Amino acid sequence: MLSWLSRTASSSIGKKVLMALTGLCLIGFLVVHLLGNLSFYADADGAAFDHYAETLDSNPLLPIAEIGLLVLFVAHIALALRVTAQNRDARKKGYAVRTDHGARTPGSATMMLTGLVILVFLVVHLAHFRLQKAEGVSMAGLVRHELGKPLGAGVYVVGMIALAMHVSHAFQSALQTLGINHPKYTPLARKFSLVLGVVLGLGFATFPLYVFFLGGNA
Amino acid sequence: MSAHGSSDSINLTLHVWRQSGPEDKGGFEVRRLNGVSTHMSFLEMLDVMNEQLVAEGREPVAFDHDCREGICGMCSLVINGQVHGPIPEITTCQLHMRHFKDGDSIYIEPFRAGAFPVLRDLVVDRSAFDRIIAAGGYVSVATGNPQDANALPIPKRNADLAMDAAACIGCGGCVAACPNAAAMLFTSAKVSQMALLPQGQPERDRRVLAMVQQMDAEGFGNCTNEFECMAACPKGIDVSNIARMNREYLRASMCSAEGA
Numbered sequence: 434m435l436s437w438l439s440r441t442a443s444s445s446i447g448k449k450v451l452m453a454l455t456g457l458c459l460i461g462f463l464v465v466h467l468l469g470n471l472s473f474y475a476d477a478d479g480a481a482f483d484h485y486a487e488t489l490d491s492n493p494l495l496p497i498a499e500i501g502l503l504v505l506f507v508a509h510i511a512l513a514l515r516v517t518a519q520n521r522d523a524r525k526k527g528y529a530v531r532t533d534h535g536a537r538t539p540g541s542a543t544m545m546l547t548g549l550v551i552l553v554f555l556v557v558h559l560a561h562f563r564l565q566k567a568e569g570v571s572m573a574g575l576v577r578h579e580l581g582k583p584l585g586a587g588v589y590v591v592g593m594i595a596l597a598m599h600v601s602h603a604f605q606s607a608l609q610t611l612g613i614n615h616p617k618y619t620p621l622a623r624k625f626s627l628v629l630g631v632v633l634g635l636g637f638a639t640f641p642l643y644v645f646f647l648g649g650n651a
Numbered sequence: 652m653s654a655h656g657s658s659d660s661i662n663l664t665l666h667v668w669r670q671s672g673p674e675d676k677g678g679f680e681v682r683r684l685n686g687v688s689t690h691m692s693f694l695e696m697l698d699v700m701n702e703q704l705v706a707e708g709r710e711p712v713a714f715d716h717d718c719r720e721g722i723c724g725m726c727s728l729v730i731n732g733q734v735h736g737p738i739p740e741i742t743t744c745q746l747h748m749r750h751f752k753d754g755d756s757i758y759i760e761p762f763r764a765g766a767f768p769v770l771r772d773l774v775v776d777r778s779a780f781d782r783i784i785a786a787g788g789y790v791s792v793a794t795g796n797p798q799d800a801n802a803l804p805i806p807k808r809n810a811d812l813a814m815d816a817a818a819c820i821g822c823g824g825c826v827a828a829c830p831n832a833a834a835m836l837f838t839s840a841k842v843s844q845m846a847l848l849p850q851g852q853p854e855r856d857r858r859v860l861a862m863v864q865q866m867d868a869e870g871f872g873n874c875t876n877e878f879e880c881m882a883a884c885p886k887g888i889d890v891s892n893i894a895r896m897n898r899e900y901l902r903a904s905m906c907s908a909e910g911a
Contacts, residue, residue: 437911441904444863445833445873446897516873520831523765523872529666530758532732534828534882541877542830566656606876612898614891 445519446610448512453607455509460604460629462502463596467636470605474643479573486572510552540602540630547595554592561585577644586645590638597634601627660686662751665700667761673768679758689749693736694719694726696748697759713772719744721885724820726771729760734824734883736904742822742885745771762827766834766869770807777823779869780837784821786865787858788841809847816843818886828883831872836880838866839896840888846899856903860910863900 441447472579489495539642540547550634561579562572577587604626608614613622662685670677684703687696694716701711708751717725726743736746751757759773769776817840825836842859845851852856874893881890903909 435757437904440864440910444900445835445867445871446863446900447904449873450897450901511892516875520872523832523870524763525765526763528729528732528760528763530729530732530760534733534879536878537830538877541875544875583830602876609876609890609894610874610897610903611895612896614898616891618809625766 434518448516449610452509452512452516454611455505455512456603457607458505459509460600460633462505463600463633463637465505467633470637470640473573473576477578479571480578482573483571506555510548513545513548538602540598540600540627541606543598544602547599550595551592551599554588554595558589558592574641577648580641580644581648583645586641589641593634593638593641596637597630599630600633602624604629655805658811659689661689661751661755661852663687663696663746663751663754664756666756667700667773669712669772670761670769673770679771687748689747689751691748692719692726692744693730693746693748694744697898710770713770713774715774716744721745722820724772725823727762727775727822727824729762729827731758734762735822735885737858739882740885740887742820742824755839762823764823764826764832764871766817766832766871767826769825777821779871780821780823780834781868783834783838783862783865784841787854788845790845791820791854792850803849813844813847816840816847816888816892817890819844819884822885824883824885825880825888826881828879829872829874830877830879833874833880833894834866834869834871835874835893836884836888836890838862839892842896842899843892846895855899856907856909859896859899859903 442451469485470482472485473479473482562575565575566572580589605619605623606626608619608622662683665682665684665711666679667682668677669680682700684696684700687699691699695712697712697714704711715725715727717723721742721744724742726735728735728743730743730746735741735743736750738746738750749909761767761769761773762775762777764775766775766779770776819837819839819840823837826832826834829835829887842862845858876893878890881888
């Protein structure tokens with residue numbers, strides 16, 4: 434009955450469309466996440482950030498949102514692995530000499546690598562701030578504790594460099610995959626994609642840099 | 652030769668891919684070629700090499716070619732890692748030896764893609780493209796007398812875009828250059844040239860669904876929007892055609908009755 438839908442979703446274009454849609458949703462999540470995190474800078478004792486964390490935590494819809502996020506991440510990653518495996522299969526015997534033709538960017542050429550780095554970062558990140566979260570524990574204090582360590586700060590900065598590179602290609606690539614292409618807007622979208630990657634990466638990277646070098650709000 | 656004339660010929664070290672058949676493992680054969688005229692085309696240089704091989708009683712290197720004027724799409728080759736060589740928007744037959752220096756080493760490989768199996772040496776089987784066209788890359792109309800030229804008004808911009816898409820010669824360079832061996836640029840050019848014109852409308856939805864299905868069945872990779880295809884294309888086919896095909900495919904899949 435819905436064979437046309439599964440046929441569409443499993444086609445080369447369908448898989449990329451699903452990656453694009455899940456990716457754009459994840460970018461939307463990152464923007465909101467960064468805006469929320471900025472409350473960390475609102476005051477010296479981290480009360481605003483703690484209040485933000487508690488408000489999120491006490492929202493009964495949070496588990497549903499978390500399941501939604503999990504579905505987005507799992508779908509995006511599973512599709513990426515499937516697409517990459519197929520792409521490897523499409524050229525089993527490679528070139529002895531490989532010179533790019535000039536269109537690849539550092540972001541576009543490393544999507545799988547930066548994606549995997551982000552995945553590792555995500556596991557560490559969840560271990561830090563999702564699994565250690567407990568009643569009455571100050572989120573701002575937890576951030577200062579984890580990001581004050583050299584390893585903690587390092588993992589976050591590396592993760593955010595990968596994120597910046599990933600998003601710099603991802604946003605405009607998603608639009609192209611969805612067929613959103615226009616002579617007036619596409620050149621802007623390509624530039625915006627780079628800006629978005631840098632703003633998100635740099636924005637999130639300020640937290641480990643701030644905490645590690647300036648000791649946070651202490 | 653005069654002092655001036657000596658700069659018109661160069662000595663090269665060629666690393667040529669040799670493979671006796673589809674099942675053979677294949678490998679590079681290194682060959683010195685001296686006194687190559689810089690006025691030769693790349694294929695003429697290979698002709699000279701082959702004449703020497705024949706004179707030595709050996710098998711000449713097999714490579715594809717036909718018109719040798721950049722319009723048939725038959726020549727191929729990956730030269731020092733670049734599809735159709737280092738000069739943008741030309742085919743290998745239009746590449747001249749003046750773009751190489753005396754003493755250069757040149758690696759010559761066949762197009763690499765699972766869907767383009769090597770038949771022999773530098774010749775690959777590109778009939779996967781023919782099957783994509785056969786799946787829907789045509790307009791089924793009864794041909795009769797030509798109608799009045801302006802009976803079907805077509806916006807100038809659409810006519811230009813369709814013409815640009817139709818410039819694709821089907822050489823397969825996009826597949827060879829794609830990091831994923833995807834055939835999106837070729838297929839999208841063929842979908843676009845008809846989606847943009849009134850004659851293509853009756854079969855518009857069926858066409859894109861069938862051509863993409865065939866493209867996938869041939870084992871080409873998935874597009875990751877790196878645009879190496881466009882940079883390598885001898886005809887400068889634009890990746891906006893890929894966006895158009897994505898749009899056409901989604902429209903046909905989600906909004907038309909085709910394939911229900």
